[in-house]
Amino acid sequence: MPKLLIIIGSTRPGRIGLPVAGWFSKLAVADGRFDVQLVDLAELALPFLDEPDHPALRNYTTPHALEWSAIVDSADAIVLVTAEYNFGYPAPLKNALDYLYHEWRNKPLGFVSYGGVAAGTRSVQQLQQVTSALQMVTVRTSVHIPFVFDMLDANGELVPNAQMHAAATSMFAELEALNVTLASARAVS
Secondary structure, three states: OOEEEEEEOOOOOOOOHHHHHHHHHHHHHHHOOOEEEEEEHHHHOOOOOOOOOOHHHOOOOOHHHHHHHHHHHOOOEEEEEEOOEOOEOOHHHHHHHHOOOHHHOOOEEEEEEEOOOOOOHHHHHHHHHHHHHOOOEEOOOOEEEOOHHHHEOOOOOEOOOHHHHHHHHHHHHHHHHHHHHHHHHHHHO
């Protein structure tokens, strides 16, 4: 079964990324197309990029870089769960992306974004530039959650609507199909 890596991009205390990613990862498991791994960048705690060599060399020297490389390398598809901070995406997510290079290549990519009226779409626009440079291939469907604070219940759990569920289900199908296409490219790179 292909492996889907879901990355929580915000490390801010009180972040909404936890309930959003929790909902999405449970839905991904229930969908059954992927073996799902959820990685919280707050728990991973990557320091600001501290490797002496360029990531393209894959000459990692620190335990945290080696661990992060192994996690991403083992994934067949990736979903980034991201907030929008001041029209952009969180710095820890940029740091996590920049730690590696080859590990991202030829992998299908989906986005789950959240925020206010813009639903995190501006952060996704910026991420598309960076992930394209890393040779990731974005699926057509994303999950964008506007006014995310209004979608939390009294326990802080996300209460998704039908549009979110439909978009996530479409994304799973697109990630699965694109993974089949890109698997051969990953095998030779």
